[in-house]
Amino acid sequence: MDVGPDSEEAEKEEKPSESPMATFNVRPGLRHRFRMANAGGVAGCPVRVSIDNHQLMVIALDGNPIQAAQVKSFVLSPGERADFVVTADRPIGDYWMRASADKAEGKEIHPNCRSLKQKAIIHYKSSDYKPKLNFAFPEKLSSYPAPHNHPSEPESLKEGDAAAKVLLNSVDDVCIEAHDSLCVTEVRSLHKLDPDLAVPKVDRTIYLPFDFQLVATDNVSYPPFLVPGTKDVRVPRIANLTFMYPPSPLVTQASDVPYDLRCSQDLFPKRCPTTVGKRMEEGSAIEKGDSDVCECVHQIDIGLGETVELMLVDEGGASDWGHVFHLHGYSFHVVALGSFDSEVESSNRIEVLKDMDRKGKLPRNLVDPVVKDTVFIPSGGYAVLRFKADNPGYWLLHDQHISHSAWGLNVILHVGSDNQLPPTPPDFPKCGSWVGPEFFLI
Numbered sequence: 001m002d003v004g005p006d007s008e009e010a011e012k013e014e015k016p017s018e019s020p021m022a023t024f025n026v027r028p029g030l031r032h033r034f035r036m037a038n039a040g041g042v043a044g045c046p047v048r049v050s051i052d053n054h055q056l057m058v059i060a061l062d063g064n065p066i067q068a069a070q071v072k073s074f075v076l077s078p079g080e081r082a083d084f085v086v087t088a089d090r091p092i093g094d095y096w097m098r099a100s101a102d103k104a105e106g107k108e109i110h111p112n113c114r115s116l117k118q119k120a121i122i123h124y125k126s127s128d129y130k131p132k133l134n135f136a137f138p139e140k141l142s143s144y145p146a147p148h149n150h151p152s153e154p155e156s157l158k159e160g161d162a163a164a165k166v167l168l169n170s171v172d173d174v175c176i177e178a179h180d181s182l183c184v185t186e187v188r189s190l191h192k193l194d195p196d197l198a199v200p201k202v203d204r205t206i207y208l209p210f211d212f213q214l215v216a217t218d219n220v221s222y223p224p225f226l227v228p229g230t231k232d233v234r235v236p237r238i239a240n241l242t243f244m245y246p247p248s249p250l251v252t253q254a255s256d257v258p259y260d261l262r263c264s265q266d267l268f269p270k271r272c273p274t275t276v277g278k279r280m281e282e283g284s285a286i287e288k289g290d291s292d293v294c295e296c297v298h299q300i301d302i303g304l305g306e307t308v309e310l311m312l313v314d315e316g317g318a319s320d321w322g323h324v325f326h327l328h329g330y331s332f333h334v335v336a337l338g339s340f341d342s343e344v345e346s347s348n349r350i351e352v353l354k355d356m357d358r359k360g361k362l363p364r365n366l367v368d369p370v371v372k373d374t375v376f377i378p379s380g381g382y383a384v385l386r387f388k389a390d391n392p393g394y395w396l397l398h399d400q401h402i403s404h405s406a407w408g409l410n411v412i413l414h415v416g417s418d419n420q421l422p423p424t425p426p427d428f429p430k431c432g433s434w435v436g437p438e439f440f441l442i
């Protein structure tokens with residue numbers, strides 16, 4: 001077996017990773033805890049992890065303990081972490097750990113993720129077993145020797161153990177038994193939901209529909225990573241607002257951030273076009289230079305100690321690969337997550353979700369929902385997240401996809417008032433936007 005591409009066809013379009021391969025030593029008969037993170041990357045690919053001939057017992061997600069789930073493989077989106085236990089109970093030898101890009105049922109792997117494939121070696125360390133092969137950094141991976149002990153099984157058999165479940169932690173909202181998959185909403189936390197969060201209605205419900213607004217159909221020559229697609233220029237928004245980073249840090253210099261740069265869902269700056277808040281119809285022509293985008297420091301104020309529910313809804317406009325959101329300062333309970341019927345109009349999904357909720361058709365797990373700080377929202381889907389706002393500060397909620405975040409798919413959750421924060425040290429350095437000498441010559 002070769003560690004290069006798995007088939008000749010794949011070889012044409014994929015180049016195997018040239019990075020050195022890691023070796024993890026395990027002791028026969030013992031259990032070993034692995035702590036794995038998807039450390040991301042520009043493409044923001046979801047990654048599926050497995051170990052040949054071994055089951056993985058996942059015991060924590062994003063550092064929060066869950067009721068152990070025995071799986072064949074699991075998926076991590078950028079920023080997500082998993083702790084899993086591997087029992088070294090197979091014949092002494094070496095086994096592949098595999099990581100490769102994952103995709104939703106019936107969808108293609110994102111073009112930027114296709115070449116994502118890496119392997120590591122799980123090496124049984126035993127005095128009875130001395131590998132004849134040298135695993136230290138071969139010059140060329142293509143000449144890398146096959147791990148000992150299981151060279152003859154076809155790839156398909158090793159990757160897909162029909163009896164085991166896949167912990168489908170992301171990339172798909174379809175969680176049906178036939179898929180032998182386990183959705184994040186089916187994973188149970190080891191701890192019960194706090195009583196003040198296990199109520200029908202929390203103190204604050206915050207609706208966060210997000211979309212990508214078409215602002216130009218010209219060929220604009222930004223670097224490719226700033227423009228989704230080749231022609232249309234789209235700008236991300238949360239509740240119609242595109243996030244702009246403040247010129248000074250809010251925690252220590254909130255009063256230095258100009259009022260006109262700041263905004264909330266009820267307060268749009270005067271400089272913003274009056275069309276902000278109105279939705280552009282799908283496919284409607286855009287005049288050159290026309291825009292209904294408002295770029296501002298989008299902040300949502302939350303009282304310290306309030307119980308909060310965030311309702312994130314993907315209202316479309318971007319690619320159909322889904323979004324991964326990360327919240328700073330908190331872990332949240334994923335009480336619901338899913339997608340809508342295909343006939344629901346994209347620009348109306350938040351209203352549909354509210355309506356479902358009013359009619360009692362939005363089931364929540366208010367007993368033992370999984371606790372996370374990073375969550376994958378399926379394309380065109382929604383996530384309902386709960387937490388108690390007991391940590392004062394300015395906390396960023398952002399898309400983990402680096403380019404989406406750079407374009408403005410972020411919002412600040414401002415918890416508590418500034419006098420509830422520890423005081424800024426008197427000699428703490430200050431900063432702001434650069435004002436060059438030309439400013440003084442005007």
Ligand SMILES: [Cu+2]
Pocket residue numbers: 326327328398
């Ligand atoms: Cu972050």
